[in-house]
Amino acid sequence: MFAIKPSLLPKALALAGLLAAVQLTCLAATALQPLRDDEVLEVLPAVTRSRPALPPVRPASVPAAEPVARNPAAALTQAREDISVARQTGDTRYWGRAQAALAPWWDRPDAPADLAVLQATVQQGRHEFAASRTVLAAALARAPGHAQGWLNLASLERLSARYPEALAACDAVARAGQALYAQACRLETESLQGQHPKAAQGLDALLRQTQDAGQRSWLLSLLAESLERAGRDAPAADAYARSLTAAPDLYTAIAYSDLLLRTGKTRQALQVLAPLPETDAVVLRRAAAWKRLGDARWKNERQMLGERVEELRRRGDDPALHGRELALTALWLDEDGARALQAANSNLLLQREPIDWWVALQSARLAGNGAAQADISQAIAAAGLRDARLAAASGPAPKAAQ
Secondary structure, eight states: OOOOOOSOOOGGGGGSSSSOOOOOOOOOOOSOOOSSTTOOOOOOOSOOSSSSOOOOOOOTTOGGGHHHHHOHHHHHHHHHHHHHHHHHHOOTHHHHHHHHHHGGGTTOTTSOHHHHHHHHHHHHHTTOHHHHHHHHHHHHHHOTTOHHHHHHHHHHHHHTTOHHHHHHHHHHHHHTTOHHHHHHHHHHHHHHTTOHHHHHHHHHHHHTTOOOHHHHHHHHHHHHHHHHHTTOHHHHHHHHHHHHHHSOOHHHHHHHHHHHHHTTOHHHHHHHHTTSOOOHHHHHHHHHHHHHHTOTHHHHHHHHHHHHHHHHHHTTOOGGGGHHHHHHIIIIISOOHHHHHHHHHHHHTTOOOHHHHHHHHHHHHHHTOHHHHHHHHHHHHHHTOOOHHHHHHTSOOOTTTO
């Protein structure tokens, strides 16, 4: 199994001074309409795992919100905080809060580059990848030295399996004067292209250059992913554990639980998942683990996931933007290969990270569709992606599964 990577930049960037927070699921504008200007439709949680208490959401007419609307610096701070909460809690409503903070500058061609890059970050978090790329391109044309923007773009290119373009964006980060982040960006991309030993050696070298806990946690998570792609599960597990010890992180914890599930350490995976916020990714993995253990609680989790899909529809969101999760649910919980393959193929039109290819391969295998499996394997090879987990998933299903 793989972690559902939120198309977010690494957590260390939020600690880097110049560089801000970044890249899980998306939430479009709500379909609910208030009857009065002062009607509060929803109050977001006041306590999160990643920062002090937040005040309840204020209606737009409340004067306390006005300073952010008039002040780009205040909007920048608020949007970054909301993005951080969205990333660390999986609460997609905070993407909407971030957009609200950025509203006066949203889609404006003269928006300050910092605010435009944050708009692209919100769009990326909502899986609006084409729109995010367009905004980034315009912002970087105005501010070609914006390291955060280039890092965002590199992430988008990796997500689309456009590795040469990702490397070009990494080089632009170097030209912007951020050598450590540029090198990590390049090593992550080269690992996806199969240069696993080079990536591991390079990340080890970067780890020796910093004692900052956030940077070390981020670099260790990149190292763990590279080791997994190389088929080195034991050292990858160690790197994940070290990353979480240095600084807890939602995405890294999910990635670690995936490795544990894939290698048969189901109860240990549940221990890793236990303290995490109940995002779709966490609930999905917990249900898969319980189902594997024969624990009937997985059925309640499956029902919860279905209710969340209906909630997306009620809010006016498109569940198809969550094709990865829909495919995983059909694959792991419903064991419906045909439906999983349909969702996985649709998702590949949107994003092509290793997990997306893996879900498609596993779905084709479960569906007994050898032709689809061959087509997906050919597309992976054409993209230049090299991952031991995908190679294993490309083979025929075990006889027991068949």
